Amino acid sequence: MKKCYLGVDIGSISTKGVVIDDNNNIIAKEYIWTEGNPVGAVKKLVGILKSQVSDEYILKGIGTTGSARKLIGLMLGTDVVKNEITAHAVGTTSLYPSVRTILEIGGQDSKIIMLNNGIITDYAMNTLCAAGTGAFLSSQAKRIGVDINEFGDMALDSNNPVKIAARCTVFAESDLIHKAQSGYEIKDIVAGLCRSIVLNYLNNVGKGKRIKGPIIFQGGVSKNKGVVKYFKEVLGEDIIVDENSHLLGALGIAIISKKYESDKVYSFDVSDISFITKGHECSGCSNNCEVLKIYKNDEMIDAWGNRCPRGVNS
């Protein structure tokens, strides 16, 4: 019997999963849309991964990361629940030990991680809004009527990207509409959008950071060739995009789960677990906590958001 480990990265837009063996080789991987339903997406994802893994492997560890990591960690019954930043750093350094800067743009988050000898020395993450992230790109793609998968190639065609406000999505969107209405070509607008994502990122997240090579670009948006091109152009350095660049968070958390290995053996069968969450506002006192209760197979396993035990029982 060989051992394998599952890492799941549940983002706002997409859910990623990898299964690795003892030597950190990826033996199964999958990338699906979350579609606002992390529980359903993970059930589907684990089902797909199961079919890719041969029977000789036993599952010795599970780790979860991404914005829904806590919820899915409960569902999969694991304690290895880590933030995306650590997971991405671990995943990337396992492939590129000498990396100094990781640029990551995901669905609703964007972050920059600076490393030195595999140790995180500094990082930053976007603050309040989703400016310059994948969610903005995909909503604009939909509005212009371009398939998000063709977006990058289309941007490469353009020699004359339009200038778009790089600060805030709201301003960027009105800029985009005005440019489109005044007759600019779609490919120029698409290219301008890719460029504004880069400028926005460097302005917001990368502000005050010394970006040194080797630079790795990852996250869902790294699949967009237009954005990669403008990163190279603006930074004046080579950008490495791994073929699994969208899976590195999941890879990282799978590697981390290896460290926490115990005698416990996990199972890929999660599709028949009934997993329900119920939210309500507690009226026990003036705090009015928003309580979320989580039920696994009709049994309450956890409750969040309450500041006192009263919230759970009400």
Place this chain on the structure above:
Amino acid sequence: MHTIAFPKLADYDIPAMYLFRHITDYKIIKPIINLNTMETGSKHSPDFVCAPFKYTLGSLINGLENGADILLQFGGGCRYGYYASLQEEILKNLGYKFKMYNLVTAGHTDIKRIYRLIKEIDPSIKLRRVFRYGVIALTMVKYMDNIDDYIRENIGFECERGSFIKLKKKMLNDFSKCRGLFHLRRLYRKYKKEFKKIEIDKPKDYIKVGLIGELYTLMEDNANYEIEYELAKHGIAIKRFTNVTYLLLKKRKKVRKYLKKMKNIKYRLGADALDNIYHTEYLCKKGYDGIVHIKSSFCTPEIGAMPLINKVAKDYDVPVIFFSFDTNTSKVGVETRIEAFVDMLKMKKEM
């Protein structure tokens, strides 16, 4: 007979209520912040105003709904100084009938002016009582801040989860019932001993983090997603400079000192910006592992201070993380960033 309401700021409503209760017969409404007040507050606020405006407005509306007809507000040294007037206009437009008193304008605590205003609110107030209970209330604030400093340094290492908070609640309850200055001091000494008795498990080489930033967001737990407890959960000792004792009694002198010591800075930059830059340098020199800077979004003085804080911290190679809070209600994003920050500090420490 009138009813007084004032906005909430951390636990300081306890000494404030104590003071008012003893100097006037008017009814006083205990200020609260919860999801409802946050919602009404932001509904009636301009969009790009900073979060303290929204929190205090919601808190005041809650007071008005409960029958208050006298509102008290306190202005800071930034644009918060004008908030009382703006809130008065907004509330009047909403149809409430009340009188508003801004006790502290533009960050200046003018005792004579405050007394004159208090006298206007309730003419039967006696100077003797104001003085006597004012001193008690101020002492109470000082004691609370001292205890809070101790809690911040140790809560991350408590053996039994929640023991500090439990004892603090008991202490505040006793403080609010104290009979006089000597009784208060006895209580303080008793609780200080009890806090020292709480079992803690502090490793030798623990992580220390300094918490700086804009004052309201720093002090009000509801406005910062209880960031102190979030940090402490990971086994961290926290140092915070800003509290009411600092702002009322120490700030004026200290700022003059800071201005002399900081050679590169010639102006005060408004509100607490200068203090924060100085404190950053202080924390770096004292060997703190990281700095957490929090502010409400659109806080202008802090925005001015951030690049300088970044530069100072970079010179000492101390990581800084910046948070900007509005009235969002989900804690998840904050938890992620804090967890990652702590992971980074731990990795750095092991190196």
